[in-house]
Amino acid sequence: QKEVEQNSGPLSVPEGAIASLNCTYSDRGSQSFFWYRQYSGKSPELIMSIYSNGDKEDGRFTAQLNKASQYVSLLIRDSQPSDSATYLCAVRLIYGGATNKLIFGTGTLLAVQP
C-alpha cells in the first residue's frame, strides 16, 4: 500500500462547478497535511495546509481533514479553467526526534472545461 494515495484522474469538471480532490494516507503518525498545485512544466505551489480535523477555508479552496478515516480532501468552488493543473497531496510524518518525512502522492490531474 502506498503511503499517500491519490486518484490520478483526469478529473473533469465544468466551469463554475465544485471540484473535489481526495487523498488517503496509511500512517496514523501523520501530523500535517498539504495541498500543492502544479501546472504543466512548473514547480509545485503550496495552496493549503491543514493540521487538525475539520475544514479550513481559504478563498475558493477548502481543505478537509479526517484523521480517524485517514483522508484529506480539497474542494475548489466555482472552478475556473485556470485551476486546471495537477494537485499534489503531501503528508508529514514525525516520529520522535529522528524521523521527519514529507511524503507526496502522485497527484490528481484536474481539467476544468469552459
Place this chain on the structure above:
Amino acid sequence: KAGVTQTPRYLIKTRGQQVTLSCSPISGHRSVSWYQQTPGQGLQFLFEYFSETQRNKGNFPGRFSGRQFSNSRSEMNVSTLELGDSALYLCASSLERVDEQFFGPGTRLTVL
C-alpha cells in the same frame, strides 16, 4: 521576500559526467529539501538538510549527494550520470523542519 531560487534552470549532460545543482532558500529558512520528479515516478525525496547537516535521505544511490552551507544555501551533486537521471530536480525550503515547504522553479536535467 524573494522565493527559492535554483541554478541553473536547464542542463544537458552526457552519460558518465557529473553535475552540481544549486539552491538558495527563502531568506530566513533553514531547512532545504531536494526532490527528483519524473513523469513515471512523481516526486521522489532525495535528502533534507538543516543546520548544515543531512537529516533525512531518500532511497537513491550514493551517486547522489548534497551539502548545505552556513548561509543555508544548498548544493546537490550527481556523479557518473545515467540516462535515467534525466528529470526535474526541485529544491524546497522551510523555516523549520516541520513547516510548510516552498519550492523553487527547478532544474531540468537532460542526460544524453
